[in-house]
Amino acid sequence: MNSNKFFSFSRFNLLLRNDILLNYKKYLLTIAGAFILGFIVIYSNMPKYIQKDELHWVFGSQKYFQVFIMCLIGLEAFVGSSFSELSNKVKTSNYLLLPASTFEKYLSKFVIHVIAAIILFLIIFWIDAHLARYVTINNIKDTNDSVLSYAEKEKFVQVFNYSMLLIRNTYPTITYWSWFEGLAIVFGIFSVGMYFFNVKLFFRKLGLIKTAISLIAVIYLGVITMTILSQLFYPETKWFDISKNMDYRMENGLFNIEYWMYLSAYLVSLFLIPLGYFKLKEKEL
């Protein structure tokens, strides 16, 4: 079998070069926009006043986790801008006729819109988090009129590092996500990303909206499946009231719905990557 028709490293490099040459301005603007928006999101969530209950205002791992998830929406929007060449017939024709294999085309988009985007996102978020903390500490207002030193003010906002995101709970004691849960969250985020990554392959117009609707439909389908299962195995369940069954834990300590969601998170991305590839391969004008 001639592997050259699937992948050639030099051709792949040329395809990446082609994309970057044509879109570098857009990418630079996106990076600048992400940097500014990221700062705004993080800074606006940080405390502006020191009040009596100091503990209440400590900006730590859980707050960082929340803003991290908020910023991820921006990343998903960028991922959703992949395959913009398929937005109309003329551009689609140009793109499909580019002398490269479908695999190379799909992979080049994946490298730029997923891998490079994630790396840049992590760097930008880290810089923004540190910058926002620095600005916050320098501008934080003490409502008690007690003169606090810079070192004391620093305690109100923790220094960000990515290991913070591994903390599941800080009260009453610090607990961490298990590897199964942690990986499931990563895969879950990745699955949503792949959902958005493939938007243009499935929808020519209003792709993001249609994808969001489809995603909600999938989540509801999951809830309905769980409801049906609850109705079957726990006859006391009324309608959608499946929360009472949350008492039933599995052997690994997870609730059944958690286990089901985590398994879905693992599997969906594995399903969406080849699905998107074949959709591109069979794309017709």
Added chain:
Amino acid sequence: MFNDFSLELESGRIVGLLGKNGAGKSTLLNLIAGLCQPKQGSMEVNGFVPFNRNPNFLADIYMVPEEFSFPSVSIACYVKAFSPLYPTFDNEKLKSIFAEFEIQPSSNLNKLSHGQRKKFLIAFALSTNCKVLVFDEPTNGLDIPSKSQFRKILVSSVTDEQLVIISTHQVKDIDTIIDKVVVIDNGTIIYQENTENITQKLYFETATTLTDEDKVLYSEKCPFGYRVIRPATTVAESSIDLELLFNAIINNKITSPLTPQILVPLTGEERGTSTK
């Protein structure tokens, strides 16, 4: 759309693909370029199945569509981004065509007029040196001098290893450069012939009057009398009036292919289009 459709085109030719609106010209071009998949039958271009979109196939076919869209970059940037993807791309050829078309490489593509952008695309297509060049309405939007330049550049730059397919309604723009005419109607090839065979068998002229004794295959009134097609009876050859020929074919006045051995209807699995 296509039934009992068999077409075999050899390299070294400039083929004029003619047909009414909705006859299937664009669909045929899309099939040849691998942008659509035949519902039935088989198809081969340059030894490849087009819809597989093998990169080696894509590197040897270039399509200039009727409508086009460019990224907002300079011509130089576009060439830098796309030309390396075509292994046989000739930068010197591009420069000389740019000079003929008076194209400035520093210009932003989206700030050019439609005609200038089309000229750029034609220049780029010819410079790729692809074995199959497909032009859909290439002269639409070109001014009169540019149409003439297009003909000159096309004829001078195409080699015997290349096949050029031009689909157009502007038949007068290409009637001096094509060496094969293919007419399709309702998804069927109703006529295909080399221009040398046409001029050997048909005679095109303008007559002031027509009498009943005249052997006229087809005629149309014009300001100075009649444009007519007659069977060629003498050794003298005439220039092909492609518009008149097309109208004669569409009106069933020239009904059968002049060289039936070229049009071989296939059946079953063989049904489809083949360009070699």
